[in-house]
Amino acid sequence: MSKTKNFVETLRELREACSQLNEAIADLNVTLEKINAEENGPEVEMPKRDxxxxxxxxxxxxxxxxxxxxxxxxxxxxxxxxxxxxxxxxxxxxxxxxxxxxxxxxxxxx
Structure with missing residues (x-):
């Protein structure tokens, strides 16, 4: 392959890797939001003692x-x-x- 074709192929692979990384970050953000929502959910009150x-x-x-x-x-x-x-x-x-x-x-x- 010529250097130009090699460079274009490398750029394409880099774009694809960036796209996959963005998807992984988005999935991670969704997961973290779910965890945060569970942790900050309604406070459970302890029953009052008699x-x-x-x-x-x-x-x-x-x-x-x-x-x-x-x-x-x-x-x-x-x-x-x-x-x-x-x-x-x-x-x-x-x-x-x-x-x-x-x-x-x-x-x-x-």
């Missing part, structure tokens, strides 16, 4: 521990939450208190 039910569950757990002879530990636990009794504990601390009560058994077994 404070009274949580309080009753904690009261039951505290009573079980006290009946098992861990009255001192129960009092210390309440004091950690700056409370003398369960009704003094802030409801936002109920989850942490619950897990602390559960940990009493684990602490004793080690």
């Amino acid at each position: 404070v009274q039910a949580d309080k009753e569950l904690i009261r039951q757990k505290l009573a079980e521990k006290a009946a098992a002879g861990k009255t001192k530990e129960v009092r210390e636990l309440l004091h950690q939450f700056k409370a003398e009794k369960l009704s003094d504990v802030d409801p936002k601390d109920y989850e942490e208190l619950y897990y602390s009560i559960e940990a009493l058994d684990y602490d004793e077994s080690n």
Whole structure:
């Protein structure tokens, strides 16, 4: 082939590669838009906790521990939450208190 034909063929291949690259970029943009739409979709609200039910569950757990002879530990636990009794504990601390009560058994077994 002559140099001119070779040059024209190279240009044609380059145009074709650019066209394929543009198509791939367009496909990638569509995919990224879908991913972004999924991530920024409607926020899922956590269901509201039933404070009274949580309080009753904690009261039951505290009573079980006290009946098992861990009255001192129960009092210390309440004091950690700056409370003398369960009704003094802030409801936002109920989850942490619950897990602390559960940990009493684990602490004793080690």
